Amino acid sequence: MGHTMEAHEIATMCGVFAEEKKAQDVVIMKLADLTDIADFFVLASGTSERHVRTIADSVETGMKGQGIKPYSLEGYKDGRWIIIDYQNIIVHVFFESLRELYDLESLWIEAKRYRIENEKKYTEVDNEKTRT
Numbered sequence: 001m002g003h004t005m006e007a008h009e010i011a012t013m014c015g016v017f018a019e020e021k022k023a024q025d026v027v028i029m030k031l032a033d034l035t036d037i038a039d040f041f042v043l044a045s046g047t048s049e050r051h052v053r054t055i056a057d058s059v060e061t062g063m064k065g066q067g068i069k070p071y072s073l074e075g076y077k078d079g080r081w082i083i084i085d086y087q088n089i090i091v092h093v094f095f096e097s098l099r100e101l102y103d104l105e106s107l108w109i110e111a112k113r114y115r116i117e118n119e120k121k122y123t124e125v126d127n128e129k130t131r132t
Contacts, residue, residue, distance in 0.1 A: 049079030
């Protein structure tokens with residue numbers, strides 16, 4: 001194996017695979033300094049249950065191609081909130097309206113957020129929901 005990928009590289013890849021299937025509003029949140037749950041969350045939205053499953057499939061298949069398999073995958077059957085757990089990176093694929101409902105972005109307001117730009121780079125973005 002040799003080179004092990006950094007957590008941020010894995011998170012970015014997950015985001016890229018989500019965007020390949022036209023996932024909406026892909027955001028990578030860095031939680032490493034805030035919690036033990038994970039180093040990164042990758043959030044993505046789908047416009048229908050089928051779209052949510054398609055995005056999750058793309059991430060899972062893409063990562064498998066990199067030799068990385070999830071520890072667990074929840075919510076696939078319902079296609080409303082699919083959680084793909086790569087231990088230190090957790091991918092959340094939401095049906096659009098549920099993402100607003102659970103609002104992980106506000107829950108982890110201190111987390112740095114990144115968006116993926118031109119292929120495989122990720123850049124920090126301002127948190128649109130900063131406290132007033």
